[in-house]
Amino acid sequence: MLVQNNKIVAVFFNSQSNYSQSLKSEFVTAVSLGGGQITNEFDLSKSDFSAVKSYEQLTKQNTQVIMLAGDTSTLDKALQVVQINQKRLPLLAGDDIYTLKTLEIGREQAVGMIITIPWHISGDYKSDFPQKSRQLWGADVNWRSAMSYDATLALTAAIARNPTRENIQQTLSSPDFSTQGASGTIRFLPSGDRNTSVQIVKIVPSKRLNVGYEFVPESP
Missing domain, CATH: 3.40.50.2300 (Response regulator)
Incomplete structure (x- = not known):
């Protein structure tokens, strides 16, 4: 570097x-x-x-x-x-x-x-999100759109497990929590920050x- x-x-x-x-x-x-x-x-x-x-x-x-x-x-x-x-x-x-x-x-x-x-759409070779997003919006999406998409998926997954506000937060911060998103597997650190490259x-x-x-x- x-x-x-x-x-x-x-x-x-x-x-x-x-x-x-x-x-x-x-x-x-x-x-x-x-x-x-x-x-x-x-x-x-x-x-x-x-x-x-x-x-x-x-x-x-x-x-x-x-x-x-x-x-x-x-x-x-x-x-x-x-x-x-x-x-x-x-x-x-x-x-x-x-x-x-x-x-x-x-x-x-x-x-x-x-x-x-x-995240960058041209650097994501494993996910099908780039192709799906191009079909849906007719253009490349940026990392902000991808992260918003991931946030929605994470909340949806957490709500499916524990639908109350307190339990949602606990679920997201749990080391066992993970779900697939646009940029790969979604996990969070104990601090609440996204655990990602x-x-x-x-x-x-x-x-x-x-x-x-x-x-x-x-x-x-």
Whole structure:
């Protein structure tokens, strides 16, 4: 991975978002365990945030990789960083960056960006959900639709076992609970988080989509 081998990394995040804070914290831990170093943490939510000044600062620190750990509310500022970077440094990002807007605004400057998401329709070879969803909606669905589908299946399975509110929660958090979903077997950790792997995708030029770019699964 790009964050290993003593890489020097700068992180952009939103201090006002629990999601972004959690993503940043987990990423910083992963970088440290991988032997890397975090040089700067830039808060996208600050009123005086400047993509230009932040980029100037991180380049002075010999940064080798940029991580965009913001959320949808700070997407515009994150995309400013993408534009200023001009593909000079590798870009990593969390799943909230996985949007059509990223392709439309980032365009050529976003090519090569690596994003971790829960699921991608082209990376799911074992499930019949991709084919069924294309037949139903006439288009590819994204990971958000797949996760919503899985959430519905999980709740339906839990209700079938124990239909009261308290029992549904207990059923979902039970280590014995599992059901099949769009992205494979659905299980939950004791914390309530989904116990699942992630799909790594990158942005590439595309002749298939009108926007001219798309997210595709990264080769193992």
